[in-house]
Amino acid sequence: MGKNKRTIIDYIYPPRCPICDDILEEGKNIPCLRCRHHIRYITSPRCMKCGKQIEDEYTEYCYDCLKTKHYYTKGIAVWSYQDCIKQSIYNFKYNNKRENSKFYINEILRIYEKQIRQWKADVIIPIPLHRIRERRRGYNQARLIADGISRQLEIPVNNNILIRTINTRPQKELNDKERIKNLAGAFALTDTFKKSHTSHNIKKAILIDDIYTTGATMDICAKLLRESGFEEIYYICVCTGKGY
Numbered sequence: 001m002g003k004n005k006r007t008i009i010d011y012i013y014p015p016r017c018p019i020c021d022d023i024l025e026e027g028k029n030i031p032c033l034r035c036r037h038h039i040r041y042i043t044s045p046r047c048m049k050c051g052k053q054i055e056d057e058y059t060e061y062c063y064d065c066l067k068t069k070h071y072y073t074k075g076i077a078v079w080s081y082q083d084c085i086k087q088s089i090y091n092f093k094y095n096n097k098r099e100n101s102k103f104y105i106n107e108i109l110r111i112y113e114k115q116i117r118q119w120k121a122d123v124i125i126p127i128p129l130h131r132i133r134e135r136r137r138g139y140n141q142a143r144l145i146a147d148g149i150s151r152q153l154e155i156p157v158n159n160n161i162l163i164r165t166i167n168t169r170p171q172k173e174l175n176d177k178e179r180i181k182n183l184a185g186a187f188a189l190t191d192t193f194k195k196s197h198t199s200h201n202i203k204k205a206i207l208i209d210d211i212y213t214t215g216a217t218m219d220i221c222a223k224l225l226r227e228s229g230f231e232e233i234y235y236i237c238v239c240t241g242k243g244y
């Protein structure tokens with residue numbers, strides 16, 4: 001009897017690679033060897049602002065952060081949004097592969113736990129989905145990641161600060177200009193939070209989302225939080241686009 005003995009559950013729901021979704025052979029760790037070989041981690045040099053990988057080690061910021069004023073303080077991401085991880089994220093959002101979040105959380109913490117702790121955040125805020133979309137999907141993928149990080153780092157999650165007031169079109173269908181237009185006014189602070197905001201003493205927040213592309217979502221949310229008295233807004237994303 002080996003310690004990798006399969007249970008009945010493993011036959012009904014065999015463990016799958018969180019990236020390509022293939023069934024894993026008995027005793028193999030996640031992800032599968034092929035995916036481990038192909039997946040692209042963000043490594044240094046990274047942009048000091050948005051965390052994207054940059055090519056020139058003598059610059060501190062990516063091209064986008066040099067020309068754009070961001071409202072957030074700083075952010076990090078684990079992978080470049082390309083190749084196999086794209087499919088993994090797609091399954092995570094649209095094919096009910098909620099269990100992929102475990103792998104994402106593990107990797108976020110394995111690489112960035114020290115840095116995240118140094119932020120000394122008071123609260124974690126997942127980027128909200130519109131309630132209609134969340135009901136249809138059955139979950140908010142950002143919230144799954146937020147909950148895992150919260151448990152590990154003992155920073156509370158608060159889902160009652162930000163809401164999505166407009167059910168926007170999926171960002172992936174749009175170009176940069178359309179993204180910003182699509183998002184303007186799509187988020188708001190909740191009435192409950194606004195009422196309490198003069199007295200709240202939480203000043204540092206971590207926003208969580210699955211993908212960072214232009215940063216439009218992060219900036220809109222960070223701006224709202226700043227206007228309500230937050231001083232530092234960080235973010236954690238699973239994936240990010242490439243910097244220049």
Ligand SMILES: [Zn+2]
Pocket residue numbers: 017018019020021022031032033034035036
């Ligand atoms: Zn795989």
Ligand SMILES: [Zn+2]
Pocket residue numbers: 047048049050051052061062063064065066243
């Ligand atoms: Zn940047």
